[in-house]
Amino acid sequence: MLLVCVTSKKKGLLFGVSRALLFLMSIKVTTLQSIQEAAEIIKNGGLVGMPTETVYGLAADAYNGKAVAKIFEAKGRPAFNPLIVHCHNIEQVETIAQMGKEARSLAEYFWPGPLTMVLPRREESGLSDLVSAGLPTLAVRIPSHKTALTLIKAAGVPLAAPSANKSGSLSTTTPAHVAESLGRAVDVILADGACKVGLESTVIDLSGDAPAVLRPGGITAEEISAALGQPVSYDLGESGEIKSPGQLLKHYAPGIPVRLHAVDLEEGEALLGFGSIKFMGVKDTGRGGGAAKDLPEGMVRNLSESSDLYEAASNLFAMMRALDKPEHKGIAVMAIPGEGVGVAINDRLKRAAQS
Numbered sequence: 001m002l003l004v005c006v007t008s009k010k011k012g013l014l015f016g017v018s019r020a021l022l023f024l025m026s027i028k029v030t031t032l033q034s035i036q037e038a039a040e041i042i043k044n045g046g047l048v049g050m051p052t053e054t055v056y057g058l059a060a061d062a063y064n065g066k067a068v069a070k071i072f073e074a075k076g077r078p079a080f081n082p083l084i085v086h087c088h089n090i091e092q093v094e095t096i097a098q099m100g101k102e103a104r105s106l107a108e109y110f111w112p113g114p115l116t117m118v119l120p121r122r123e124e125s126g127l128s129d130l131v132s133a134g135l136p137t138l139a140v141r142i143p144s145h146k147t148a149l150t151l152i153k154a155a156g157v158p159l160a161a162p163s164a165n166k167s168g169s170l171s172t173t174t175p176a177h178v179a180e181s182l183g184r185a186v187d188v189i190l191a192d193g194a195c196k197v198g199l200e201s202t203v204i205d206l207s208g209d210a211p212a213v214l215r216p217g218g219i220t221a222e223e224i225s226a227a228l229g230q231p232v233s234y235d236l237g238e239s240g241e242i243k244s245p246g247q248l249l250k251h252y253a254p255g256i257p258v259r260l261h262a263v264d265l266e267e268g269e270a271l272l273g274f275g276s277i278k279f280m281g282v283k284d285t286g287r288g289g290g291a292a293k294d295l296p297e298g299m300v301r302n303l304s305e306s307s308d309l310y311e312a313a314s315n316l317f318a319m320m321r322a323l324d325k326p327e328h329k330g331i332a333v334m335a336i337p338g339e340g341v342g343v344a345i346n347d348r349l350k351r352a353a354q355s
Contacts, residue, residue: 065314
Protein backbone atom coordinates (compact mmCIF):
# COMPACT_ATOMS: atom_id res chain seq x y z
CA MET A 1 0.00 0.00 0.00
CA LEU A 2 1.38 3.38 -1.06
CA LEU A 3 0.64 6.42 1.04
CA VAL A 4 1.03 9.83 -0.57
CA CYS A 5 1.50 12.82 1.68
CA VAL A 6 0.75 16.21 0.08
CA THR A 7 1.78 19.34 1.92
CA SER A 8 -0.40 22.42 1.94
CA LYS A 9 2.15 24.12 -0.33
CA LYS A 10 1.85 21.29 -2.85
CA LYS A 11 -1.94 21.42 -2.59
CA GLY A 12 -1.78 25.08 -3.51
CA LEU A 13 0.46 24.23 -6.46
CA LEU A 14 -1.92 21.51 -7.66
CA PHE A 15 -4.88 23.88 -7.28
CA GLY A 16 -3.03 26.47 -9.32
CA VAL A 17 -2.27 23.91 -12.04
CA SER A 18 -5.92 22.77 -12.17
CA ARG A 19 -7.08 26.39 -12.48
CA ALA A 20 -4.59 26.96 -15.29
CA LEU A 21 -5.85 23.87 -17.12
CA LEU A 22 -9.43 25.06 -16.69
CA PHE A 23 -8.53 28.43 -18.19
CA LEU A 24 -6.73 26.78 -21.11
CA MET A 25 -9.83 24.70 -21.82
CA SER A 26 -11.98 27.83 -22.14
CA ILE A 27 -9.46 29.92 -24.10
CA LYS A 28 -9.15 29.28 -27.82
CA VAL A 29 -6.74 30.87 -30.26
CA THR A 30 -8.66 32.92 -32.80
CA THR A 31 -9.10 31.11 -36.09
CA LEU A 32 -11.99 31.01 -38.54
CA GLN A 33 -12.96 27.65 -37.02
CA SER A 34 -12.89 28.89 -33.40
CA ILE A 35 -14.87 31.98 -34.38
CA GLN A 36 -17.49 29.77 -36.01
CA GLU A 37 -17.61 27.57 -32.89
CA ALA A 38 -18.06 30.68 -30.75
CA ALA A 39 -20.85 31.88 -33.06
CA GLU A 40 -22.65 28.56 -32.57
CA ILE A 41 -22.34 28.95 -28.79
CA ILE A 42 -23.97 32.38 -29.07
CA LYS A 43 -26.75 31.00 -31.29
CA ASN A 44 -27.42 28.37 -28.62
CA GLY A 45 -27.70 30.94 -25.82
CA GLY A 46 -24.16 30.78 -24.46
CA LEU A 47 -21.57 33.39 -23.46
CA VAL A 48 -18.36 34.21 -25.33
CA GLY A 49 -15.36 36.26 -24.25
CA MET A 50 -14.93 38.55 -27.26
CA PRO A 51 -11.86 40.67 -27.97
CA THR A 52 -12.44 44.27 -29.04
CA GLU A 53 -10.13 47.24 -29.50
CA THR A 54 -11.28 48.67 -26.13
CA VAL A 55 -11.60 45.81 -23.61
CA TYR A 56 -12.70 42.18 -23.78
CA GLY A 57 -16.48 41.85 -23.84
CA LEU A 58 -18.82 39.19 -22.48
CA ALA A 59 -20.98 38.59 -25.55
CA ALA A 60 -24.45 37.08 -25.92
CA ASP A 61 -27.28 37.18 -28.44
CA ALA A 62 -29.00 40.52 -27.82
CA TYR A 63 -32.33 39.04 -28.94
CA ASN A 64 -32.16 36.17 -26.43
CA GLY A 65 -33.43 37.32 -23.01
CA LYS A 66 -32.20 34.20 -21.21
CA ALA A 67 -28.72 34.61 -22.67
CA VAL A 68 -28.61 38.29 -21.68
CA ALA A 69 -29.72 37.34 -18.15
CA LYS A 70 -26.69 35.03 -17.98
CA ILE A 71 -24.45 38.06 -18.55
CA PHE A 72 -25.78 39.73 -15.40
CA GLU A 73 -25.37 36.57 -13.34
CA ALA A 74 -21.86 35.87 -14.66
CA LYS A 75 -20.74 39.41 -13.83
CA GLY A 76 -22.52 39.48 -10.49
CA ARG A 77 -24.10 42.71 -11.66
CA PRO A 78 -26.25 44.01 -8.80
CA ALA A 79 -28.99 45.41 -11.04
CA PHE A 80 -30.11 45.40 -14.66
CA ASN A 81 -28.05 48.23 -16.14
CA PRO A 82 -28.15 49.07 -19.85
CA LEU A 83 -25.72 47.07 -21.98
CA ILE A 84 -23.89 48.11 -25.14
CA VAL A 85 -25.03 46.30 -28.27
CA HIS A 86 -22.32 45.57 -30.83
CA CYS A 87 -23.14 45.44 -34.56
CA HIS A 88 -21.00 44.67 -37.60
CA ASN A 89 -22.28 47.44 -39.88
CA ILE A 90 -24.61 50.45 -40.01
CA GLU A 91 -27.32 48.44 -41.76
CA GLN A 92 -27.52 46.16 -38.72
CA VAL A 93 -27.58 49.17 -36.37
CA GLU A 94 -30.52 50.63 -38.26
CA THR A 95 -32.59 47.48 -37.66
CA ILE A 96 -32.54 48.14 -33.89
CA ALA A 97 -32.02 51.89 -33.46
CA GLN A 98 -33.00 55.15 -35.13
CA MET A 99 -30.05 57.00 -36.62
CA GLY A 100 -30.52 60.70 -37.22
CA LYS A 101 -28.26 63.22 -38.95
CA GLU A 102 -25.92 63.59 -35.96
CA ALA A 103 -25.53 59.83 -35.56
CA ARG A 104 -24.69 59.43 -39.24
CA SER A 105 -22.08 62.17 -39.03
CA LEU A 106 -20.39 60.55 -36.04
CA ALA A 107 -20.58 57.13 -37.65
CA GLU A 108 -18.73 58.50 -40.66
CA TYR A 109 -15.97 59.90 -38.44
CA PHE A 110 -15.62 57.27 -35.73
CA TRP A 111 -17.13 53.91 -36.79
CA PRO A 112 -15.84 51.29 -36.67
CA GLY A 113 -14.22 52.41 -33.44
CA PRO A 114 -14.46 53.05 -29.69
CA LEU A 115 -17.55 55.28 -29.75
CA THR A 116 -20.92 54.16 -28.36
CA MET A 117 -24.02 56.12 -29.31
CA VAL A 118 -27.21 56.22 -27.24
CA LEU A 119 -30.03 56.33 -29.77
CA PRO A 120 -33.82 55.92 -29.75
CA ARG A 121 -34.59 52.21 -29.78
CA ARG A 122 -36.83 50.92 -32.57
CA GLU A 123 -40.04 49.53 -31.11
CA GLU A 124 -39.89 46.66 -33.59
CA SER A 125 -36.23 45.89 -32.84
CA GLY A 126 -37.03 42.54 -31.20
CA LEU A 127 -34.16 42.98 -28.73
CA SER A 128 -34.44 41.69 -25.18
CA ASP A 129 -35.71 44.41 -22.84
CA LEU A 130 -32.84 43.54 -20.51
CA VAL A 131 -30.38 45.01 -23.02
CA SER A 132 -31.71 48.54 -22.51
CA ALA A 133 -33.00 47.96 -18.95
CA GLY A 134 -36.51 48.82 -20.06
CA LEU A 135 -35.48 52.25 -21.38
CA PRO A 136 -36.63 53.60 -24.78
CA THR A 137 -33.00 54.19 -25.78
CA LEU A 138 -30.24 51.84 -26.88
CA ALA A 139 -26.46 52.02 -26.49
CA VAL A 140 -24.84 50.73 -29.69
CA ARG A 141 -21.49 50.71 -31.44
CA ILE A 142 -19.53 49.08 -34.26
CA PRO A 143 -16.15 47.84 -32.98
CA SER A 144 -13.05 48.09 -35.16
CA HIS A 145 -11.55 44.77 -33.98
CA LYS A 146 -11.46 42.27 -36.85
CA THR A 147 -12.29 39.26 -34.66
CA ALA A 148 -15.24 41.02 -33.03
CA LEU A 149 -16.65 42.02 -36.41
CA THR A 150 -16.20 38.51 -37.81
CA LEU A 151 -17.89 36.96 -34.76
CA ILE A 152 -20.88 39.33 -34.92
CA LYS A 153 -21.32 38.58 -38.61
CA ALA A 154 -20.96 34.81 -38.07
CA ALA A 155 -23.50 34.85 -35.23
CA GLY A 156 -25.93 36.74 -37.46
CA VAL A 157 -27.28 38.82 -34.56
CA PRO A 158 -26.29 41.97 -32.66
CA LEU A 159 -24.29 41.08 -29.55
CA ALA A 160 -24.86 42.48 -26.08
CA ALA A 161 -21.36 42.72 -24.65
CA PRO A 162 -20.38 44.56 -21.45
CA SER A 163 -16.80 44.22 -20.22
CA ALA A 164 -15.88 40.60 -19.47
CA ASN A 165 -15.17 40.87 -15.76
CA LYS A 166 -16.90 40.58 -12.41
CA SER A 167 -18.87 43.70 -11.59
CA GLY A 168 -16.81 46.16 -9.58
CA SER A 169 -13.47 44.71 -10.69
CA LEU A 170 -11.09 46.04 -13.32
CA SER A 171 -12.07 45.63 -16.96
CA THR A 172 -10.25 42.83 -18.76
CA THR A 173 -7.79 43.52 -21.57
CA THR A 174 -6.34 40.02 -22.11
CA PRO A 175 -7.94 36.56 -22.45
CA ALA A 176 -6.19 35.40 -19.26
CA HIS A 177 -7.82 38.26 -17.35
CA VAL A 178 -11.23 37.14 -18.60
CA ALA A 179 -10.63 33.54 -17.53
CA GLU A 180 -9.35 34.62 -14.13
CA SER A 181 -12.32 36.92 -13.51
CA LEU A 182 -15.19 34.83 -14.89
CA GLY A 183 -13.92 31.22 -14.88
CA ARG A 184 -16.59 28.70 -15.86
CA ALA A 185 -19.27 31.35 -16.32
CA VAL A 186 -18.01 32.00 -19.86
CA ASP A 187 -18.31 29.15 -22.38
CA VAL A 188 -15.33 30.11 -24.51
CA ILE A 189 -12.84 32.98 -24.77
CA LEU A 190 -11.50 33.96 -28.16
CA ALA A 191 -7.84 34.84 -27.58
CA ASP A 192 -6.55 37.59 -29.82
CA GLY A 193 -3.91 39.32 -27.76
CA ALA A 194 -4.16 42.40 -25.60
CA CYS A 195 -6.62 45.19 -26.41
CA LYS A 196 -5.08 48.15 -28.22
CA VAL A 197 -7.13 50.88 -26.52
CA GLY A 198 -7.51 49.24 -23.10
CA LEU A 199 -10.23 51.69 -22.03
CA GLU A 200 -13.99 51.41 -22.38
CA SER A 201 -15.61 53.23 -25.28
CA THR A 202 -16.77 56.83 -25.06
CA VAL A 203 -20.56 57.00 -24.74
CA ILE A 204 -22.38 59.89 -26.43
CA ASP A 205 -26.09 60.47 -25.91
CA LEU A 206 -27.88 61.54 -29.10
CA SER A 207 -31.41 60.88 -27.86
CA GLY A 208 -32.01 64.27 -26.23
CA ASP A 209 -32.12 67.90 -27.27
CA ALA A 210 -28.32 68.25 -27.35
CA PRO A 211 -25.48 65.71 -27.58
CA ALA A 212 -23.76 64.89 -24.29
CA VAL A 213 -20.96 62.54 -23.28
CA LEU A 214 -22.28 60.10 -20.66
CA ARG A 215 -19.01 58.18 -20.22
CA PRO A 216 -15.56 59.52 -21.11
CA GLY A 217 -13.29 57.30 -23.18
CA GLY A 218 -10.60 57.37 -25.83
CA ILE A 219 -12.60 59.75 -28.04
CA THR A 220 -12.99 63.15 -26.38
CA ALA A 221 -15.94 65.51 -26.26
CA GLU A 222 -13.79 68.02 -28.15
CA GLU A 223 -13.26 65.55 -31.01
CA ILE A 224 -16.98 64.79 -31.14
CA SER A 225 -17.76 68.50 -31.07
CA ALA A 226 -15.44 69.10 -34.03
CA ALA A 227 -17.08 66.29 -35.99
CA LEU A 228 -20.59 67.62 -35.31
CA GLY A 229 -19.76 71.29 -35.61
CA GLN A 230 -21.55 72.09 -32.34
CA PRO A 231 -20.81 72.12 -28.60
CA VAL A 232 -20.84 68.80 -26.74
CA SER A 233 -21.22 68.76 -22.96
CA TYR A 234 -20.62 66.10 -20.30
CA ASP A 235 -23.44 64.45 -18.35
CA LEU A 236 -21.80 61.94 -16.04
CA GLY A 237 -24.88 60.85 -14.13
CA GLU A 238 -25.01 63.49 -11.42
CA SER A 239 -28.67 64.12 -12.26
CA GLY A 240 -29.59 60.49 -11.61
CA GLU A 241 -31.07 60.09 -15.09
CA ILE A 242 -29.24 57.09 -16.48
CA LYS A 243 -29.12 56.04 -20.12
CA SER A 244 -25.77 54.31 -20.34
CA PRO A 245 -23.47 51.68 -18.88
CA GLY A 246 -21.08 53.20 -16.36
CA GLN A 247 -23.78 55.29 -14.67
CA LEU A 248 -26.23 54.48 -11.86
CA LEU A 249 -29.46 52.74 -12.77
CA LYS A 250 -32.54 54.76 -13.63
CA HIS A 251 -35.39 52.45 -12.73
CA TYR A 252 -38.48 51.79 -14.78
CA ALA A 253 -41.27 53.55 -12.88
CA PRO A 254 -44.75 52.04 -13.30
CA GLY A 255 -47.71 54.38 -13.09
CA ILE A 256 -49.47 52.20 -10.50
CA PRO A 257 -48.30 50.77 -7.13
CA VAL A 258 -46.18 47.62 -7.02
CA ARG A 259 -46.57 45.26 -4.03
CA LEU A 260 -43.86 42.67 -3.46
CA HIS A 261 -43.89 39.16 -1.91
CA ALA A 262 -47.63 38.83 -2.47
CA VAL A 263 -49.33 35.63 -1.29
CA ASP A 264 -52.78 36.74 -2.39
CA LEU A 265 -54.42 39.54 -4.37
CA GLU A 266 -56.34 42.61 -3.33
CA GLU A 267 -59.41 43.34 -5.38
CA GLY A 268 -58.43 45.14 -8.59
CA GLU A 269 -54.75 44.15 -8.46
CA ALA A 270 -53.02 42.55 -11.43
CA LEU A 271 -50.70 39.60 -10.79
CA LEU A 272 -47.07 39.22 -11.78
CA GLY A 273 -46.49 35.58 -10.99
CA PHE A 274 -43.52 33.27 -10.70
CA GLY A 275 -43.99 29.50 -10.78
CA SER A 276 -47.38 28.00 -9.98
CA ILE A 277 -50.24 30.39 -9.23
CA LYS A 278 -52.54 27.51 -8.33
CA PHE A 279 -52.92 28.59 -4.71
CA MET A 280 -53.04 32.35 -5.31
CA GLY A 281 -56.41 33.77 -4.38
CA VAL A 282 -58.25 37.09 -4.57
CA LYS A 283 -59.37 38.43 -1.19
CA ASP A 284 -63.09 38.42 -0.52
CA THR A 285 -64.07 42.05 0.07
CA GLY A 286 -67.81 41.46 0.11
CA ARG A 287 -68.16 41.20 -3.62
CA GLY A 288 -66.71 37.71 -3.83
CA GLY A 289 -63.12 36.52 -3.90
CA GLY A 290 -61.87 33.84 -6.21
CA ALA A 291 -58.75 32.29 -7.67
CA ALA A 292 -56.03 34.27 -9.42
CA LYS A 293 -56.00 31.76 -12.27
CA ASP A 294 -59.57 32.77 -13.10
CA LEU A 295 -58.75 36.46 -13.55
CA PRO A 296 -59.03 37.95 -17.06
CA GLU A 297 -55.96 37.32 -19.22
CA GLY A 298 -55.04 41.01 -19.17
CA MET A 299 -54.62 40.96 -15.38
CA VAL A 300 -52.17 38.05 -15.13
CA ARG A 301 -48.63 37.55 -16.36
CA ASN A 302 -46.25 34.79 -15.23
CA LEU A 303 -42.53 35.51 -15.39
CA SER A 304 -41.83 31.77 -15.57
CA GLU A 305 -44.32 28.99 -14.94
CA SER A 306 -41.38 26.59 -14.57
CA SER A 307 -39.62 28.87 -12.01
CA ASP A 308 -36.71 29.49 -14.40
CA LEU A 309 -34.91 32.64 -13.20
CA TYR A 310 -33.34 33.28 -16.62
CA GLU A 311 -36.77 33.16 -18.25
CA ALA A 312 -38.14 35.40 -15.50
CA ALA A 313 -35.40 37.97 -16.06
CA SER A 314 -35.98 38.01 -19.80
CA ASN A 315 -39.74 38.61 -19.30
CA LEU A 316 -39.55 41.13 -16.46
CA PHE A 317 -39.71 44.49 -18.24
CA ALA A 318 -42.20 43.48 -20.93
CA MET A 319 -44.59 41.90 -18.42
CA MET A 320 -44.42 44.81 -15.98
CA ARG A 321 -45.21 47.14 -18.85
CA ALA A 322 -48.12 44.93 -19.95
CA LEU A 323 -49.68 45.10 -16.46
CA ASP A 324 -49.01 48.81 -15.95
CA LYS A 325 -52.54 49.92 -16.87
CA PRO A 326 -54.63 52.63 -15.18
CA GLU A 327 -57.58 50.25 -14.84
CA HIS A 328 -55.49 48.10 -12.44
CA LYS A 329 -55.34 49.09 -8.78
CA GLY A 330 -51.75 47.91 -8.62
CA ILE A 331 -49.39 45.05 -9.45
CA ALA A 332 -48.96 42.25 -6.91
CA VAL A 333 -45.68 40.38 -7.40
CA MET A 334 -45.07 36.88 -6.11
CA ALA A 335 -41.82 36.15 -4.27
CA ILE A 336 -38.70 35.62 -6.42
CA PRO A 337 -35.79 33.57 -5.00
CA GLY A 338 -32.92 35.84 -4.04
CA GLU A 339 -30.19 33.79 -5.65
CA GLY A 340 -28.26 34.00 -8.92
CA VAL A 341 -29.93 36.36 -11.37
CA GLY A 342 -32.84 36.50 -8.91
CA VAL A 343 -30.81 39.07 -6.95
CA ALA A 344 -30.95 41.45 -9.92
CA ILE A 345 -34.66 40.73 -10.51
CA ASN A 346 -35.47 41.57 -6.89
CA ASP A 347 -33.35 44.70 -7.01
CA ARG A 348 -35.30 45.89 -10.06
CA LEU A 349 -38.65 45.07 -8.46
CA LYS A 350 -37.68 46.85 -5.24
CA ARG A 351 -36.84 50.00 -7.20
CA ALA A 352 -40.13 49.75 -9.08
CA ALA A 353 -42.05 49.35 -5.81
CA GLN A 354 -40.42 52.49 -4.36
CA SER A 355 -41.19 54.71 -7.34
